[in-house]
Amino acid sequence: xxxxxxxxxxxxxxxxxxxxxxxxxxxxxxxxxxxxxxxxxxxxxxxxxxxxxxxxxxxxxxxxxxxxxxxxxxxxxxxxxxxxxxxxxxxxxxxxxxxxxxxxxxxxxxxxxxxxxxxxxxxxxxxxxxxxxxxxxxxxxxxxxxxxxxxxxxxxxxxxxxxxxxxxxxxxxxxxxxxxxxxxxxxxxxxxxxxxxxxxxxxxxxxxxxxxxxxxxxxxxxxxxxxxxxxxxxxxxxxxxxxxxxxxxxxxxxxxxxxxxxxxxxxxxxxxxxxxxxxxxxxxxxxxxxxx
Amino acid sequence: xxxxxxxxxxxxxxxxxxxxxxxxxxxxxxxxxxxxxxxxxxxxxxxxxxxxxxxxxxxxxxxxxxxxxxxxxxxxxxxxxxxxxxxxxxxxxxxxxxxxxxxxxxxxxxxxxxxxxxxxxxxxxxxxxxxxxxxxxxxxxxxxxxxxxxxxxxxxxxxxxxxxxxxxxxxxxxxxxxxxxxxxxxxxxxxxxxxxxxxxxxxxxxxxxxxxxxxxxxxxxxxxxxxxxxxxxxxxxxxxxxxxxxxxxxxxxxxxxxxxxxxxxxxxxxxxxxxxxxxxxxxxxxxxxxxxxxxxxxxxxxxxxxxxxxxxxxxxxxxxxxxxxxxxxxxxxxxxxxxxxxxxxxxxxxxxxxxxxxxxxxxxxxxxxxxxxxxxxxxxxxxxxxxxxxxxxxxxx
Numbered sequence: 001x002x003x004x005x006x007x008x009x010x011x012x013x014x015x016x017x018x019x020x021x022x023x024x025x026x027x028x029x030x031x032x033x034x035x036x037x038x039x040x041x042x043x044x045x046x047x048x049x050x051x052x053x054x055x056x057x058x059x060x061x062x063x064x065x066x067x068x069x070x071x072x073x074x075x076x077x078x079x080x081x082x083x084x085x086x087x088x089x090x091x092x093x094x095x096x097x098x099x100x101x102x103x104x105x106x107x108x109x110x111x112x113x114x115x116x117x118x119x120x121x122x123x124x125x126x127x128x129x130x131x132x133x134x135x136x137x138x139x140x141x142x143x144x145x146x147x148x149x150x151x152x153x154x155x156x157x158x159x160x161x162x163x164x165x166x167x168x169x170x171x172x173x174x175x176x177x178x179x180x181x182x183x184x185x186x187x188x189x190x191x192x193x194x195x196x197x198x199x200x201x202x203x204x205x206x207x208x209x210x211x212x213x214x215x216x217x218x219x220x221x222x223x224x225x226x227x228x229x230x231x232x233x234x235x236x237x238x239x240x241x242x243x244x245x246x247x248x249x250x251x252x253x254x255x256x257x258x259x260x261x262x263x264x265x266x267x268x269x270x271x272x273x274x275x276x277x278x279x280x281x282x283x284x285x286x287x288x289x290x291x292x
Numbered sequence: 293x294x295x296x297x298x299x300x301x302x303x304x305x306x307x308x309x310x311x312x313x314x315x316x317x318x319x320x321x322x323x324x325x326x327x328x329x330x331x332x333x334x335x336x337x338x339x340x341x342x343x344x345x346x347x348x349x350x351x352x353x354x355x356x357x358x359x360x361x362x363x364x365x366x367x368x369x370x371x372x373x374x375x376x377x378x379x380x381x382x383x384x385x386x387x388x389x390x391x392x393x394x395x396x397x398x399x400x401x402x403x404x405x406x407x408x409x410x411x412x413x414x415x416x417x418x419x420x421x422x423x424x425x426x427x428x429x430x431x432x433x434x435x436x437x438x439x440x441x442x443x444x445x446x447x448x449x450x451x452x453x454x455x456x457x458x459x460x461x462x463x464x465x466x467x468x469x470x471x472x473x474x475x476x477x478x479x480x481x482x483x484x485x486x487x488x489x490x491x492x493x494x495x496x497x498x499x500x501x502x503x504x505x506x507x508x509x510x511x512x513x514x515x516x517x518x519x520x521x522x523x524x525x526x527x528x529x530x531x532x533x534x535x536x537x538x539x540x541x542x543x544x545x546x547x548x549x550x551x552x553x554x555x556x557x558x559x560x561x562x563x564x565x566x567x568x569x570x571x572x573x574x575x576x577x578x579x580x581x582x583x584x585x586x587x588x589x590x591x592x593x594x595x596x597x598x599x600x601x602x603x604x605x606x607x608x609x610x611x612x613x614x615x616x617x618x619x620x621x622x623x624x625x626x627x628x629x630x631x632x633x634x635x636x637x638x639x640x641x642x643x644x645x646x647x648x649x650x651x652x653x654x655x656x657x658x659x660x661x662x663x664x665x666x667x668x669x670x671x672x673x674x675x676x677x678x679x680x681x682x683x684x685x686x687x688x689x
Contacts, residue, residue, distance in 0.1 A: 247688060273463060
């Protein structure tokens with residue numbers, strides 16, 4: 001993260017954040033662990049670059065974070081991270097501008113760290129179910145997540161919510177908001193993006209099936225221990241060519257121990273044509289229910 | 293299996309005999325060939341023959357396009373109250389589409405049909421067109437307009453083969469179709485070729501094109517995967533291809549213009565009179581319709597050209613038109629049955645085998661000196677096998 005805030009300065013400015021500890025960082029965001037009124041929470045700090053003022057993107061950045069918070073507030077499911085007790089507010093640390101707010105602190109680690117675990121059928125089925133429950137809630141709130149990937153799924157070890165989806169930072173509200181100022185760039189993480197998102201006019205075709213695609217790739221990767229299109233060390237653009245033009249291996253061919261109907265469900269989730277995927281997360285859940 | 297009669301000119305007792313024997317499970321009645329005054333009686337006739345029969349009525353609203361065309365032949369369509377000319381510019385507006393749906397509903401809602409076929413316009417060239425947009429509005433409004441009848445509703449999709457040849461537009465259309473908020477229970481699909489009259493045959497038609505058939509199969513596959521029932525009208529010998537891809541019902545009739553759809557059917561052909569087409573036999577082995585004299589000659593060399601089904605017996609002499617229709621339904625039903633069960637790969641494998649067997653049979657006949665029309669047949673079979681291959685690619689199998 002550019003200009004990660006100084007943690008001592010942050011502690012001084014926000015003394016109510018007891019035991020503040022750095023957890024992880026992304027491009028514009030740092031995440032800390034802290035106790036707020038005796039409850040552990042994840043404190044998120046989003047950097048607003050100084051040029052944002054000049055190029056007019058400051059409001060856009062603030063709106064994007066507000067959108068993420070609004071989206072989280074509207075989704076009703078155990079399988080999405082929930083908001084914490086600290087409401088969104090601006091903060092200045094060492095002369096740099098940030099936004100700060102909190103989410104619940106989830107135990108465990110990201111699915112990325114478990115990607116070579118070779119999970120069994122029940123584990124995979126539960127993952128697929130949790131992802132689809134999360135997507136169903138996102139769909140019902142009128143949003144698209146747009147960044148489902150192993151890094152954004154927490155493996156919590158909690159029996160009632162074993163997998164939890166994080167980060168609605170680039171969520172898109174259907175029939176509503178404009179896209180972010182970064183809309184000239186890729187609307188997601190390229191190697192998990194559905195083929196239709198590479199079209200210049202992707203907003204015309206964007207619907208929940210794009211998230212179902214990314215969820216399918218995520219489950220495939222967890223099941224097979226490798227991404228269906230991406231090869232280690234290669235450039236993303238090479239992967240994108242495969243996404244757009246090549247047929248992935250069938251999951252059953254890589255995990256012969258899994259039930260064939262389950263493998264077919266996973267494979268269908270990330271068909272190139274949206275019309276060949278499941279139309280809704282609920283449709284995937286119905287298939288999963290039928291294969292207990 | 294799961295074959296319907298495509299009703300048309302001179303039905304005589306073909307449909308009632310078909311449903312009595314069980315070679316068809318019902319019929320799609322044509323509003324062009326039965327008017328509002330007699331349609332109830334026609335439905336009763338079929339129900340008396342078989343109480344379980346599926347009876348549908350195609351309102352043929354898409355033919356309103358031909359109102360005012362010189363030499364049109366619209367038959368009883370002009371007696372139906374809903375059958376009035378509409379301007380595309382009016383239909384682009386939602387209320388005009390709702391009004392059209394309501395007027396058809398008002399005319400047919402009291403009929404004892406098994407399900408309602410909702411009206412639509414014809415998509416003549418491309419899915420990236422004003423007509424395609426209007427057609428989507430008809431589809432989106434179908435369930436709502438026909439819901440008061442309390443019966444399943446099939447939205448009509450009537451389109452020209454050329455629309456299937458533009459992959460990007462077709463794909464976008466499918467994406468929209470599969471995310472409708474108000475979904476009909478199913479679709480009644482008609483794919484139109486060029487000019488077809490009562491004497492044309494499938495082998496020579498523009499529909500027999502690997503890309504057209506593959507896309508038609510994809511349409512069925514996508515709709516079935518998304519939980520819709522699919523009826524393909526005028527499917528004839530392409531029935532097993534569409535069934536393998538997911539179609540629930542296919543229909544065909546006794547004249548060529550009931551076996552292949554064309555908007556040209558509503559225009560009187562110029563300067564064409566004379567003899568009726570000769571009686572033909574549908575050979576499962578050859579995947580083709582052959583003349584009676586050909587059947588006799590081929591059967592002497594290769595008994596497999598006969599299907600081994602009940603209506604083969606009618607061809608000991610010269611069958612009448614009713615028996616010809618019954619034989620067609622029997623053969624197509626049997627072909628459909630072969631590709632109804634199993635995974636999509638299994639079903640396509642069965643189709644592949646069928647086409648290969650036909651190719652081998654024609655090669656064997658040619659080796660015995662029978663070469664009439666062999667080039668056309670080889671081209672036809674080549675398009676069929678190409679269609680299976682293209683479909684596999686389109687469906688990402």
